[in-house]
Amino acid sequence: MKLNREAQQQIGELARSLGVTTRTLRLYEQLGLIDPPQRTEGGIRFYTREDIRRIKFVLKVKELGLSLKQMQELAEIYHQTKMPDRIMPRLIEILDGHTEAIHRKIRKLSSLARDISEYRRRIVEYYGIPR
Amino acid sequence: MKLNREAQQQIGELARSLGVTTRTLRLYEQLGLIDPPQRTEGGIRFYTREDIRRIKFVLKVKELGLSLKQMQELAEIYHQTKMPDRIMPRLIEILDGHTEAIHRKIRKLSSLARDISEYRRRIVEYYGIPR
DNA sequence: TTTAACATGAACGTTGAGGTAAAGTATGAA
């Protein structure tokens, strides 16, 4: 079967253009993060522009640090409702939670940096090693 | 052999009081993160206050995000510290390296937090979700 | 003496996000 080269891509090309591997795309499909694309009669996946838009959304959200599990939750909501208005509040919630977690992490790391620098200072004081 | 109940604990009690398992303590010992504690003649570990101090330090550092591998490196240096003047500059270097890594991590997380809040803002703008 | 707690050591399980290999099929260009 012929692919309409303008609108549709198969997995390898798409993966390259997105900077991921085919494994990733298949995994996401398997986890239900993205809809299964159409196939040729021979079973080859081909992705429409709409598919690609969805995948980009998933990648974007992942880049923000959400886990696949969290994204599965979003996908589930999406499939139940098909309404973005339903998803978005939940996405907001998740993002907010995530942001909070990040800030907690930052606070911890800052405290660690302070501890280390304090430890360092004491060593230097004691052994007189310069900075 | 009798334990001095005031100062020394054996592994189970200590683990409980620290909120870890005995497995963790034995593992850390095996990895060289903490010094092997004294044993009774029968082979039972008992930990002095100093041992416990060390363990708490390790747990704190771990909690703040250093890997066991990184801590092994530090522990190695720490043990070499017995010949101070030679090794201290190296310890300082390593601490500085860790500190830098921490700051890099912090910067990454901060930028991530900004991205998220920006993304969130756009969603809210678009879908009009309050808060 | 009994019983809880300890010891060693092996070895498999878990989680997250894929990597990699094997073995077979489809596609498309020459």
Added chain:
DNA sequence: TTCATACTTTACCTCAACGTTCATGTTAAA
């Protein structure tokens, strides 16, 4: 038609930091 690629699925591998269980044996405290 043949050949080189690209594709398909299945299934095992990786890393970290332990958890868990098994198996078996020893010690210490009441």
